[in-house]
Amino acid sequence: MKLFSTKQIAEVDRFTIENEPVTDIDLMERAAMQITTWIDQRFSEENKMVFFAGPGNNGGDALAVSRQLAERGYRGAVYLLDFGKPLKGSPAINWKRLEEQGKVELHRIQSIDDFPETNPSDILIDGLFGSGLSRPLEGLPASIVRKINGLPNKVIAIDIPSGLMGEDNSGNIPENIVNAYFTLTLQFPKISFLFSENERYTGSWEVLPIGLHPEGIAQTPSKLFLVDKKEVTGMIPRRSRFAHKGTFGHALLIAGSYGKMGASVLASKACLRAGTGLLTSHVPRMGYSIIQTAVPEAMTSVDPHDSIFTEFPDLSPFTAVGIGPGIGVKSNTRKALHELLEKVQVPIVFDADALNILSENKEWLKQLPENSILTPHPGEFRRLAGESVNTWERIQQQRQMARELKVIIVLKGAFTTIAMPDGKLFFNATGNPGMATAGSGDTLTGIILGLLAQSLPPQHAAVVGVFLHGLAGDLAARKKSINALIASDITEFLGEAFLEMESVSAF
Numbered sequence: 463m464k465l466f467s468t469k470q471i472a473e474v475d476r477f478t479i480e481n482e483p484v485t486d487i488d489l490m491e492r493a494a495m496q497i498t499t500w501i502d503q504r505f506s507e508e509n510k511m512v513f514f515a516g517p518g519n520n521g522g523d524a525l526a527v528s529r530q531l532a533e534r535g536y537r538g539a540v541y542l543l544d545f546g547k548p549l550k551g552s553p554a555i556n557w558k559r560l561e562e563q564g565k566v567e568l569h570r571i572q573s574i575d576d577f578p579e580t581n582p583s584d585i586l587i588d589g590l591f592g593s594g595l596s597r598p599l600e601g602l603p604a605s606i607v608r609k610i611n612g613l614p615n616k617v618i619a620i621d622i623p624s625g626l627m628g629e630d631n632s633g634n635i636p637e638n639i640v641n642a643y644f645t646l647t648l649q650f651p652k653i654s655f656l657f658s659e660n661e662r663y664t665g666s667w668e669v670l671p672i673g674l675h676p677e678g679i680a681q682t683p684s685k686l687f688l689v690d691k692k693e694v695t696g697m698i699p700r701r702s703r704f705a706h707k708g709t710f711g712h713a714l715l716i717a718g719s720y721g722k723m724g725a726s727v728l729a730s731k732a733c734l735r736a737g738t739g740l741l742t743s744h745v746p747r748m749g750y751s752i753i754q755t756a757v758p759e760a761m762t763s764v765d766p767h768d769s770i771f772t773e774f775p776d777l778s779p780f781t782a783v784g785i786g787p788g789i790g791v792k793s794n795t796r797k798a799l800h801e802l803l804e805k806v807q808v809p810i811v812f813d814a815d816a817l818n819i820l821s822e823n824k825e826w827l828k829q830l831p832e833n834s835i836l837t838p839h840p841g842e843f844r845r846l847a848g849e850s851v852n853t854w855e856r857i858q859q860q861r862q863m864a865r866e867l868k869v870i871i872v873l874k875g876a877f878t879t880i881a882m883p884d885g886k887l888f889f890n891a892t893g894n895p896g897m898a899t900a901g902s903g904d905t906l907t908g909i910i911l912g913l914l915a916q917s918l919p920p921q922h923a924a925v926v927g928v929f930l931h932g933l934a935g936d937l938a939a940r941k942k943s944i945n946a947l948i949a950s951d952i953t954e955f956l957g958e959a960f961l962e963m964e965s966v967s968a969f
């Protein structure tokens with residue numbers, strides 16, 4: 463699914479109005495009805511609804527919702543931000559409709575002294591500013607926002623918490639942004655909602671469809687996407703009835719060292735569960751019996767060194783290589799990694815210590831084979847790409863690096879972002895905080911490697927791998943709880959994740 467900037471959303475709004483066709487006021491009524499229904503399903507008439515309406519269409523939405531809720535028996539009060547200019551267009555029509563209805567108290571805020579007294583049980587609805595915000599809030603609107611944030615009441619934001627920009631908030635004023643309990647956003651998630659630092663403003667959020675025109679959506683270009691299940695399903699290869707294990711490739715995993723053999727075990731199991739035909743796990747000598755016992759399905763290649771990786775096997779049998787979890791950064795390991803960089807001809811995924819070694823030898827980055835997959839967490843990414851002030855800036859760094867090096871960068875987090883060499887960026891929404899646990903990154907490396915080995919194009923392997931990893935984590939959390947989730951659970955539930963994708967041929 464495409465993600466749009468707030469400017470682009472306004473274009474799709476306009477396209478819908480012209481081509482559906484639907485009048486501006488009817489589209490607003492439709493949006494408002496979605497919000498009204500959502501609120502009515504979760505609250506009762508005992509809660510008074512207190513609306514803060516701004517001068518634009520976001521305020522117009524608030525006015526329409528207040529009227530619709532009043533029709534359903536809710537008590538309501540509207541506080542209109544009044545800069546001394548008359549309302550125009552649909553907001554003006556909605557103000558008039560409220561006056562005619564006569565069920566909602568109507569007030570104006572011309573100075574902060576007009577800010578209302580509220581009861582803690584009142585629900586505050588924030589319709590001050592939405593996607594038309596053009597600069598950080600200051601003056602009267604900022605004072606209203608600070609007052610709202612100082613109250614104990616639940617705040618529901620319409621479309622966007624007022625004061626928050628849809629994309630880049632680098633120059634914004636944090637205390638002048640509404641801290642919502644819940645945000646009801648129209649048709650598309652806004653890009654800034656996907657950044658961890660903005661959760662304090664959005665609270666939980668939900669997308670409410672308002673029927674924007676599919677053609678308008680299709681013809682508005684975007685390089686940003688939210689990974690969706692249907693697309694992922696189409697990327698998972700179906701297995702022929704006549705398949706044999708040679709059909710699904712042979713993965714080489716280089717992981718583990720003394721004290722970190724768990725990384726090898728976790729990644730190996732995940733790789734096998736992702737469907738590789740064959741797996742060879744390359745481990746230091748001391749790891750031999752560990753891996754043979756823990757993962758009998760894997761073949762083992764034994765390093766001449768007792769406790770670290772120093773030499774990789776003949777690469778000719780392998781269809782994909784994964785390297786990094788738990789290998790450490792000792793000098794022999796660094797040398798072997800560099801040699802691998804020069805020799806490898808098949809798709810490859812770099813994780814953890816492999817990335818740390820690359821960070822210390824940045825000139826090697828230019829040698830990365832085209833379409834290599836790098837899977838840093840934010841700390842590893844910082845070491846690779848340098849500091850950034852916020853997520854927006856970090857994803858610009860990520861996109862630029864992916865373009866320059868012609869590689870795929872999977873930046874892990876709550877909404878993992880996947881940057882492609884052509885500038886596209888995918889946000890993944892599966893996964894949960896239970897996955898913030900030791901070794902869950904190792905399972906992701908294993909899954910991506912398993913998919914690469916089966917000849918999924920690297921861009922697909924990255925997207926499918928990240929989506930399935932998160933989905934398996936979500937399914938595991940339902941059975942095991944978010945708190946008790948451990949990395950092996952993710953692998954254990956990978957099968958259920960595949961089943962949910964309904965992609966394996968039931969021939």
Ligand SMILES: NC(=O)C1=CN([C@@H]2O[C@H](COP(=O)(O)OP(=O)(O)OC[C@H]3O[C@@H](n4cnc5c(N)ncnc54)[C@H](OP(=O)(O)O)[C@@H]3O)[C@@H](O)[C@H]2O)[C@@H](O)CC1
Pocket residue numbers: 472475476486489490493516517518519520521523590591592593594595596597598599600603620621622648672
């Ligand atoms: N279009 C549609 O069909 C649909 C739209 N919908 C709804 O409309 C919302 C977008 O509406 P919108 O474009 O009118 O913008 P909105 O956020 O209300 O504010 C703009 C006003 O604020 C002003 N302003 C801006 N920044 C400011 C600041 N820092 N401080 C002070 N003033 C500031 C700005 O003035 P200016 O920048 O010109 O000075 C202008 O007057 C969207 O979020 C959704 O809720 C839905 O109903 C579905 C259909």
Ligand SMILES: Nc1ncnc2c1ncn2[C@@H]1O[C@H](COP(=O)(O)OP(=O)(O)O)[C@@H](O)[C@H]1O
Pocket residue numbers: 839874875876877878892893894895896897898899900901902903904905906931932
């Ligand atoms: N709050 C969260 N929501 C969704 N996914 C998460 C969350 N926290 C962590 N994850 C996922 O868990 C994995 C953690 O990887 P990583 O930090 O490398 O862990 P480790 O180094 O312990 O293996 C990543 O895939 C990340 O996207």
Ligand SMILES: [K+]
Pocket residue numbers: 520588589590591592619620621622623624
């Ligand atoms: K708002």
